[in-house]
Amino acid sequence: MEPIRVMINGLPGNMSQVVLRHALRDSRFTLLPYSLTGPEITDPEFRQEGQTIQLLHPDDRDEAIGEIRSSAGDFISIDFTHPSAVNDNAVFYCSNALPFVMGTTGGDRKKLEASVTASSIAAVIAPNMAKQIVGFQAMMEYAANTFPKLFEGYTLAVKESHQQGKADTSGTAKAMVKYFNALGTPFKEEDIVKERDPENQQNRWGIPAGYLRGHGWHTYSLLSADQTVRFEFTHNVNGREIYAGGTLDAVVFLHKKLAQGASGKTFTMIDVLTGA
Amino acid sequence: MEPIRVMINGLPGNMSQVVLRHALRDSRFTLLPYSLTGPEITDPEFRQEGQTIQLLHPDDRDEAIGEIRSSAGDFISIDFTHPSAVNDNAVFYCSNALPFVMGTTGGDRKKLEASVTASSIAAVIAPNMAKQIVGFQAMMEYAANTFPKLFEGYTLAVKESHQQGKADTSGTAKAMVKYFNALGTPFKEEDIVKERDPENQQNRWGIPAGYLRGHGWHTYSLLSADQTVRFEFTHNVNGREIYAGGTLDAVVFLHKKLAQGASGKTFTMIDVLTGA
Known part of the structure; x- marks a missing residue:
């Protein structure tokens, strides 16, 4: 199977770093060298194990995403950002046709779900990835x-x-x-x-x-x-290792669902567990 | 509700004694002063808290049961006897139209079930009453x-x-x-x-x-x-208290099922739990 392309958003946050570390060691995935980050982060990039990941600030992301999409093709976004960013990020993913796995808690969960339902994409949304x-x-x-x-x-x-x-x-x-x-x-x-x-x-x-x-x-x-x-x-x-394993399994699940034509749909970790 | 008449078989065995103690304190039940016992027991009766229970040996039970039935009316038998007695006792219950709760383990479980299925009675059969x-x-x-x-x-x-x-x-x-x-x-x-x-x-x-x-x-x-x-x-x-509680709940469940006309049917503790 061709590796699944993923973008891990929320670097340099703790949970994003754990997912990054696991994804780099997992042959099921290829990492896109970009990550959405918060307005308070001043570093332009994040480095880990020889990888340099460009940090995209809220002001830059709209311009950058078009170029990333056209060069990288389809990919799945993994979101471990901040409760205050949940709904705004979801709108960004939906309007740019970027399917995502949302591990960030908080925000308006009904609105989050509604964004996906009204969009052309699919997402796994779970407050607990274990x-x-x-x-x-x-x-x-x-x-x-x-x-x-x-x-x-x-x-x-x-x-x-x-x-x-x-x-x-x-x-x-x-x-x-x-x-x-x-x-x-x-x-x-x-x-x-x-x-x-x-x-x-x-x-x-x-x-x-x-x-x-x-x-x-x-x-x-x-x-x-x-x-x-x-x-x-x-x-x-x-630690946080257990959440990384579940997150990456959710990516594989979502990738399968997208291949089957899922659109305007949200999935939970129960769906991931049962493979339904 | 009128108390349910029960006969507790297997006295003076440990588990029967525990059930007896609980039944005597529980207003849902009335005790019949008889108990089937094993051939190795020589005592003619068992006493507990002012109650005298006549012990029926295998040789005496066929003769005794007709009289008990005609004087006591319908009742439910509770069986905590011995693995070697399971199938023989079941045949006895079935041929005398005595619905029963079987807590005794061992014996040929398929044959046990078949005896009930071929009979006019119903039974709760459970290797674990907790x-x-x-x-x-x-x-x-x-x-x-x-x-x-x-x-x-x-x-x-x-x-x-x-x-x-x-x-x-x-x-x-x-x-x-x-x-x-x-x-x-x-x-x-x-x-x-x-x-x-x-x-x-x-x-x-x-x-x-x-x-x-x-x-x-x-x-x-x-x-x-x-x-x-x-x-x-x-x-x-x-101790064994937890099993007595489940056994007596199984009696209440079976009593309800009999009132609904259950016949030739076996139930499990899962049925008792769900009330199905």
């Missing part, structure tokens, strides 16, 4: 729909740890709480135990020092009313 | 069918602990391994780590001393190829 976590959420959703009240009488405890800078509660944990509620365990989002202290993370949780600045650990515990039965589900992610 | 564990198995089966290879590249570890007397590997653990195989992690049943040593159970696993003689603890761990992601699923059962 395939195994998305799959586990789907398992929980299945149980909540199929066996409501299965855990009636059980007490739920939820704890999560993320890097010190993360102010809000884990979105994954909040989504899981909804499933557990449907399964019969009353629990409020406010009762999620959030750990943000690096010392506790290292000493009490056992999180490796190298990942204190980038991790997402989650544990859900269920205890029966008579305390004789305990269920526990844990998913601990160190 | 609703939450059955529900979790169904989640795993759903994932295995819907997202094959989801955990490709991950390494699986499975460990289980049961009371010292249990010689074989946990049937639940073996069933789970099949699902994990479908999810892309190669693993053999022989690689399940079995703990049967009470000292290790207490000191390394933290199993309470009071449950060393009756527990089932299971942990499944998945580690990604690059070791950055860990998933862990645990279900720890102390």
Whole structure:
């Protein structure tokens, strides 16, 4: 198979760098040496492993894209930029007929979807690119729909740890709480135990020092009313590698869908997982 | 609602005693003072909390059952007897038009099902009466069918602990391994780590001393190829209370199905969970 051409937008952001590193090592892809970047970035280019990637600022991108398209042909854009750029970038992709994988969270998600639906392109849009976590959420959703009240009488405890800078509660944990509620365990989002202290993370949780600045650990515990039965589900992610794998699989999926003529359509990670 | 009449067979066996204790405290049920027992039991009766239950030996049961039926009316039999008695008991239930909940494992399961199908009665047949564990198995089966290879590249570890007397590997653990195989992690049943040593159970696993003689603890761990992601699923059962709860819910379910005219039909715990 001919490699799929990709443009990774959001460099020099952390998540874009991880995806870049993976894409460079993956024979399924060829990298376009350009990346959309934010207005606050002053560097004209980004270098990694001998590659020089030209950073396109918002003011330059309209002019540049025509030339890139005519020289590179069709390609898929990967977006790990900034919540404030989500909708503007989507409009840019749609009006330039650039299919994309959107890993950036935030923005107006309905508007984002509507942009694609009204366009000639297709996109994968996912707030979480970690395939195994998305799959586990789907398992929980299945149980909540199929066996409501299965855990009636059980007490739920939820704890999560993320890097010190993360102010809000884990979105994954909040989504899981909804499933557990449907399964019969009353629990409020406010009762999620959030750990943000690096010392506790290292000493009490056992999180490796190298990942204190980038991790997402989650544990859900269920205890029966008579305390004789305990269920526990844990998913601990160190670093950002898992998201890169899912992102690149989403690119391959989207490439297949485009070849099949997909147009004006958005896909989720569940679609990517099932290959549907 | 009028209480459901139940006969608990298998006294003085451990599991029958637990079900008996729960049934006596549950206003949904009325107990018939009889219990089928094995040929090796010499006691004529079993006493619990002021109740005297007459033990019916294989030689006496045919004669006794006619009288019980004519005085007690319709009732549901609960079977926690012995693997060697499964098929013979099923034939007895079927030929006497006694609907039953079969919690006893072993025997010829196809023959067991065929007996019911050819009869006028209905039955719930389940190797595991713990609703939450059955529900979790169904989640795993759903994932295995819907997202094959989801955990490709991950390494699986499975460990289980049961009371010292249990010689074989946990049937639940073996069933789970099949699902994990479908999810892309190669693993053999022989690689399940079995703990049967009470000292290790207490000191390394933290199993309470009071449950060393009756527990089932299971942990499944998945580690990604690059070791950055860990998933862990645990279900720890102390004692046998969880099975009694599921058994009595199965009786209520069967009672409803019989009222709806079910005949020649077998149901599983999944049917009980979904109420289907």
